[in-house]
Amino acid sequence: MSDILKLLALSGSLRNGSHNTDALLALTRLAPASVQIALGSIADLPLFNPDLEGEPLGAVVRLKSAVAQADGIILASPEYAHGISGPMKNALDWLVSGEEFPNKPTMLINTSPRAHHAQDALKEVLTTMSARIVDAAFVSIPLLGSKLDVDGILSDPYLVKALQDGLRQFCQGISSFRTS
Numbered sequence: 001m002s003d004i005l006k007l008l009a010l011s012g013s014l015r016n017g018s019h020n021t022d023a024l025l026a027l028t029r030l031a032p033a034s035v036q037i038a039l040g041s042i043a044d045l046p047l048f049n050p051d052l053e054g055e056p057l058g059a060v061v062r063l064k065s066a067v068a069q070a071d072g073i074i075l076a077s078p079e080y081a082h083g084i085s086g087p088m089k090n091a092l093d094w095l096v097s098g099e100e101f102p103n104k105p106t107m108l109i110n111t112s113p114r115a116h117h118a119q120d121a122l123k124e125v126l127t128t129m130s131a132r133i134v135d136a137a138f139v140s141i142p143l144l145g146s147k148l149d150v151d152g153i154l155s156d157p158y159l160v161k162a163l164q165d166g167l168r169q170f171c172q173g174i175s176s177f178r179t180s
């Protein structure tokens with residue numbers, strides 16, 4: 001097992017200038033040398049169709065491979081109409097039946113603290129998918145309504161600390177899963 005922790009970050013927003021994507025990009029820059037965070041893409045996934053499971057669909061194969069190789073998954077997703085964003089739910093649906101995702105350590109980032117409906121629903125979905133959610137790693141930061149981009153996030157000590165603390169807790173959670 002490598003000493004470097006490999007984490008896969010997925011944003012549930014496809015929007016240019018997405019706060020969720022920016023939070024994940026900021027986290028990649030805050031990670032210590034012992035942690036590699038790759039930002040995956042879910043934008044090219046087809047709409048989930050169980051009839052197509054097992055087909056060699058490039059975007060699906062790439063997502064499953066990235067999940068399989070990751071020591072942990074970091075998810076940041078917006079709330080739309082009190083629900084999980086469609087792109088995020090679609091990505092998770094492609095992972096439901098596979099063997100890549102169950103027991104995967106998972107960290108959640110919420111960039112809009114008022115958006116608890118989607119977070120609650122996301123936790124329910126992930127629990128159903130047998131994710132190992134590291135609750136202590138949960139990060140809730142108020143980016144909605146701010147004009148902060150990645151550099152703006154990285155220049156705010158409160159946001160930097162929240163992201164660093166969450167990542168540290170996540171790494172500790174992954175370590176404790178390995179030794180338990």
Ligand SMILES: Cc1cc2nc3c(=O)[nH]c(=O)nc-3n(C[C@H](O)[C@H](O)[C@H](O)COP(=O)(O)O)c2cc1C
Binds near residue numbers: 078
């Ligand atoms: C169609 C739509 C529906 C939304 N519904 C909600 C909602 O129900 N609750 C909420 O708190 N925010 C809602 N929002 C606000 C988004 O969650 C918010 O803009 C968020 O920052 C988007 O994430 P992003 O910046 O990563 O794209 C909605 C936004 C859109 C475009």
